[in-house]
């Protein structure tokens with residue numbers, strides 16, 4: 001019996017013993033193709049020699065230095081690199097150890113930004129029903145993943161939620177894409193006004209929805225509209241790019257493709273690409289300037305922020321992406337993947353939609369294709385798909401949930417950027 005509290009308390013997963021490129025091997029000698037990058041994490045695949053070498057070098061130099069005493073060259077260099085690629089106005093970075101911490105940090109930074117301006121009454125975030133922002137209490141509160149939230153609901157802050165931008169299920173037959181988009185923006189505006197704009201801190205959304213939706217890109221103009229509303233009502237736009245960011249969609253930040261600069265961006269998974277646990281919050285310079293000229297510090301901190309080995313791994317990942325021109329490769333391979341999924345599943349009676357951006361793709365499963373009726377709610381369905389795929393030496397990431405009373409199930413496919421069509 002295992003002493004670890006595994007994700008399933010009824011079943012111990014296979015023991016991973018080695019991993020190289022797109023493959024992971026278990027202790028029974030089975031080899032799996034990592035077609036989901038874990039959960040959209042391993043963007044460079046496994047065992048990349050340049051990343052391993054950078055980590056070794058950093059361990060030899062300085063494995064750890066607490067950030068209340070020191071900064072490190074490698075953390076500074078990583079922050080410079082991220083800022084150089086970030087949307088307009090983003091000039092500050094706060095490092096953390098993962099995605100939930102990144103969102104938690106973004107929420108607190110946003111709140112302190114208003115507190116420092118004497119706007120203590122701002123206590124509310126608005127988010128979308130179809131969203132996952134992490135498992136810690138703040139991140140869980142803004143997320144819309146009902147089954148994860150349910151047991152902890154009494155501990156969570158109140159968060160008004162609006163409809164997701166989920167064209168496949170949300171757009172009415174008689175609506176154009178523009179009308180659908182405008183209806184969503186009207187609903188957001190309504191939520192801001194009903195909450196009281198003077199009480200709202202920010203609006204949180206994943207630019208391309210990951211775990212709760214399955215690689216759902218926004219409709220054209222949706223995030224431009226969101227940005228406009230946030231500006232109009234003086235609230236912050238917090239983009240959660242924990243899953244869709246760091247090159248996964250073919251641009252460093254998914255939101256670049258929507259031509260919008262958020263106030264805060266949370267990143268994680270692809271930042272360290274699985275080599276080290278690292279996340280970050282990227283902030284508009286003006287947000288941090290207010291704190292600099294106000295209290296002089298951000299009232300937040302963790303022991304492992306800016307961990308030098310994690311920063312070294314993440315910096316090496318970014319350098320490899322740049323050197324090997326992998327963003328262009330993601331865009332190209334993404335088109336091939338979309339085509340191949342279409343050829344394989346386009347006419348499948350239980351596949352309702354194939355969607356995504358870059359190498360962030362999903363197929364939505366339906367019980368009945370013409371009506372789009374989903375399968376009856378059952379988490380067993382996802383476990384079964386995962387198990388069947390693993391029996392066939394394949395890792396994919398099935399998820400699902402209920403949004404606005406409508407169920408949706410999908411299988412996420414997010415292969416490493418280095419995967420070739422011939423692998």
Ligand code: PLP
Nearest residue numbers: 098099100132133134210242243
């Ligand atoms: N935000 C998004 C969009 C995510 O997909 C996830 C994880 O899947 C998180 C936040 C939480 O990240 P972590 O699991 O690293 O805490």
